[in-house]
Amino acid sequence: MEIQRRQVGSNLALHERDLATYLSNLGALMSMAGRLDEALPVTEEAVEIWRRLAVGNPAAYEPDLATSLSILGPILAWAGRLDEGSTTIGEAVEIWRRLAAANLATHExxxxxxxxxxxxxxxxxxxxxxxxxxxxxxxxxxxxxxxxxxxxxxxxxxxxxxxxxxxxxxxxxxxxxxxxxxxxxxxxxxxxxx
Structure with missing residues (x-):
């Protein structure tokens, strides 16, 4: 992960997407392994990055944001933050619903x-x-x-x-x-x- 962070530091625009993908995948794997305390911050960071990227280019990055929110919601719930988890997964549902309205086959x-x-x-x-x-x-x-x-x-x-x-x-x-x-x-x- 430190290599990914150094690369992002040297060229933010080029590597931020890769870092967000890496963090999201790492968070998912950690949560599946029961390592919620470690999964939570990395998945939250991935969501932050995807949010930033989606502001500039929603068509390109909203699917990634929705995917990371779908990972983060259950992690929050399993960590005892059920209301936040429900809100987070609700946001993912709304993004997927909006994307599906434009392209059913891909996003539904x-x-x-x-x-x-x-x-x-x-x-x-x-x-x-x-x-x-x-x-x-x-x-x-x-x-x-x-x-x-x-x-x-x-x-x-x-x-x-x-x-x-x-x-x-x-x-x-x-x-x-x-x-x-x-x-x-x-x-x-x-x-x-x-």
Whole structure:
């Protein structure tokens, strides 16, 4: 990471995007390894850089900003800052929604992933019906793209797994069972696990 920082210091405009990408990826890996105290500052720094870059060129950098926000939101929640995490992932959802309005095929699958993440955080804060709405929207998006983009099967599975839990928690066991049956009958194949 120090090499990346030195390069950025020597030519800020040229290397800032690379540093933000590196920090975002590092934050994601650290969070997956359970190293939240380390993941949080590097991911926050990545978001800061992407915000700065997106001001100058939204078309080029808003997708990266939304991706980093989608990483940061759950990290904040896992670090005990659930409200901030929900707000952060909500911002990612709104960016993906705006980008998808201009280019459905490219950005709608990312919107579905962000909606599923937001559903998890909404459920954690007790908003089960809001969370269920997000999983239903994510499901609809994925089903819309499944023929042309088979890789959306993994995000569809993620949305439906969360949806089944929510339905159970809302006392709708029969619907939850139907969702689980569909998941069992339609497993994610290798190569479609983005």
């Amino acid at each position: 699958p990312n919107l579905a992933k962000a909606l599923t993440l937001r559903a998890i955080l909404l459920a954690s804060s007790g908003d089960l019906s809001g969370a269920l709405q997000d999983t239903e929207e994510a499901e609809a998006i994925c089903r819309n793209h499944i023929v042309t983009t088979p890789s959306v099967i993994a995000p569809l599975h993620a949305a439906l797994a969360v949806q089944a839990e929510l339905l159970d928690n809302l006392g709708r066991q029969r619907e939850a069972q139907d969702v689980r049956r569909w998941l069992a009958a339609n497993p994610v194949q290798r190569g479609h696990d983005e």
